[in-house]
Amino acid sequence: MKLERLISMIYKLLNHEVLSASLLAEEFQVSKRTIYRDIDVICAAGIPVISHQGIKGGYGIMDGYKMDKSLLGSYDVDSLITVLSSLSTVFEDERAQGTIERLQTVGTSPQTPSLAVDLETLRTDPDALRHLRAGITERKVVCFDYINAKNERTTRDIEPIRLHFKYSNWYIYSFCRTRRDYREFRLSRMMNCSLTQETFQPHHDAPKETDLLRQDQVSEVVFRVGPKALAEAMDHFHQADKQFHDDGSLTMRIPVYQPLEARWLLSFLLSLGSGVEVLEPFELRGIIKEKLQKTLQLYEEV
Template sequence: MKLERLISIIYKLLNHNVLSATKLAEEYGVSPRTIYRDMDTIGAAGFPVVSHQGSQGGYGLMDGYKLDKSLLGSHDVASLITVLHSLSTMFDDTVVQETIERLQSIEHVQQLPRLDINFQSYHTDVTLLQLLRQAIAEQYVVHFHYINASNTRTARELEPDRIYFKYGAWYVAGYCRSRQSMREFRLSRMLDTVLRNQHFSKRAQVATSYTTGNEQQPPSASPSERLRSDIYTEIVIRVSNEALANALDQFQHAKRQFHEDGSMTIRLVITLQHPAQSKWLYGTLLSFGTHAEVLHPPEVRTMLHHKLRQMLSSYENDPT
């Protein structure tokens, strides 16, 4: 990756008087012309790069130049190591690992980081992540089938722009040729993803946000309009002591009250204006089985009762 290579070269320049462009090209597996462009980029970023002629020539930094420690202190280096370590583990990136080792040698940070970030989960498809990363780097069109929130399956062609992690899941965003607009897609819902033998040109940023891959989106509204239109409801749930950990994981921002028998009552405020927005609630509550009971409001209890009856009806007849 270019960014990691540039960071690595900067630290080499800080620790060596002269660096040969030919040797740097061999070390990073690129052409000398690429190193020349890297030096131009580093110089444009404010580092005083100078060129030395002759058989022992190469690139170095202006005499007397030193990196301001207030710009990149030990805390900053440790933070960089934490993030790079998490990404190198996810993407199996040896170049990033080399950068980590150089950062550790500069600040003598050899111990394990005090903060560690693990982006993996049971739902993470590392192979898909690496494929999309390649598509972005080499500007390949990606073809896949997508299951949206309405459970509709559609074929998509995407010019991927970036990958990001939010709300505990990985997403890819870019220009969807199938819908001719900027869209974002959750990786766990992408099927049969392949790279097309077709390159695309980088598009101008026409929007700061992406539309999700769903076909139908609720109408946009200002925050004040949403406050007036949404129906906010307090859900009160009694959780037995056998499901405390699960409840704490699922409802992290809810108000909690513990009882002498080991059970817990949680209170959370949600909007039930759009049915699609409440699917997660009923699915989560049903996942607790007999270890959670909704005490309020009555309409949520009624809906859960209806869903349980529907589930039971599916098992009334022998499928054979």
């Protein structure tokens, strides 16, 4: 415990010009006398700690003292700091913040960041993220209410395996005790998420997520986007196979798992209204037509 405190104190001193004994004592929940002894130990180890007198006095590291940067280049360090900063904000992770402080000692001098990562949580309950993260690290069962793709509300007990941030949403890959199988859940559809005290043993036969997607159920979807809907389509399917036409429209081709059941795809295509026309598969055209007809029925009196 003392060694861990000493190491943490060294990194804090490296990242701040001056830190008072009172602040360090409060940070590490020890007495100021203990801090004085720790400073003596750090000095004895060859790290040049300087004492600053006065009202704003305290301890600091001699200017020019640097830690060895040979293990990581400045570009690597700055990129890691950026990603970890976003994660520490999302998960309120004190350990990640501690890692950031250690990395900052070998980073470049302060400058305008060239990289920024925003793991938005507007669609996700922050508490759910933290419960799931704790469930993964502590191997504890997590329970929640869930709205599935059929708009059915169910209660699930899961053994969380890993969190994913993809398609601008958070997902949890887990073993679902309710279905007795591996499932992926979208956090934006979760409610009343809570971390239980029940622990579980990891399942060593857990399949990879890619194994759950049968390639024979992946089909190509082709649609033509009008000039006024290009930006939205490009935002969602930038990596699609694209063919621009003289009239300003664009034909896009994307592989989709079970496209006739992909509600996310249907919702997006419908959101573009007359700005998009599905060309293939033909069955998807029929589904969209049926959806539009049902919508028009709601406005027959207008």
